[in-house]
Amino acid sequence: MSDMLHQIEPMIPALRRYARSLVRNRAAADDLVQDCLERAVSHWDQRRDTGSPKSWLFAILHNLAVNQFRSVSARIQHVAIDEAGEHEIGQNADQEQKLMYQDVLAKLARLPDEQRAVLLLVAVEDLSYAEAAKVLNIPVGTVMSRLSRARERLQQELERPADHQQRNVVQLRSKP
Template structure:
């Protein structure tokens, strides 16, 4: 048990980061990480003598995919009575937050397979081989999806956001 704790505990912040980037909800991400850790503890004996980090990310990724499939089939549910009204809308406090949100929104437009590869390699700093293990795909597929994801995200970032175009006011002459 102590061996497991020593190997797993330092990985929890990275798991939380990856979960939050996947589900984009702090509470749901924490639940996802907890489910991942529960599964890892209960199946610790099943792990191979490989990289514990990629094994945990595989568990987390597979749980997230299962969750996406379930929610897609039944739709989203927001209990309005249990939420604070500030959770439904939030004014931008500064330009940095707007840019950050814009990047997240454009990242969310990527197909899930490209999104997962980009997050694992670029954000979580997994090697191509480890990302391939997590996603259970060949390394070449990781490289091609990553290339397409980077290219598509760059195109999205160079394109003005929809909200930005709506904020432009044309000035007309008084003589018209």
């Protein structure tokens, strides 16, 4: 038994490194190494090569990982409804977010260049009024007034229905 431990123990760090590179998760890799070591200890007398067990241990680890990949991909993940979070149950459709994003970009593009530039520098790039004034080579007061007008105009644009929504409206009934 002590001979087996002396041969296996020095290889554990290398097995852990290999397992981590395979599964890319520390906890899962440690579980995989533990399963490998358990199998190696229980089948120690069945190994063919009586020399260094290095290749034998790595083969066990690799085969366990392959079997784990196969079983995970073939198995459907079941989660109890009480334990499931919002992410497991459902998620918002990305299409709607993309359409809203495109709509905001289109409405932002309708702003006058000087208002759009100030709005982007202050609201998106998080520059201070003084920094934006320096970038645009205008007074700070001008930045503040342009920003105010840009926000107001963008708000008005966002409150109006999108162009594609107006065009895609279909009347199901004719009005009497």
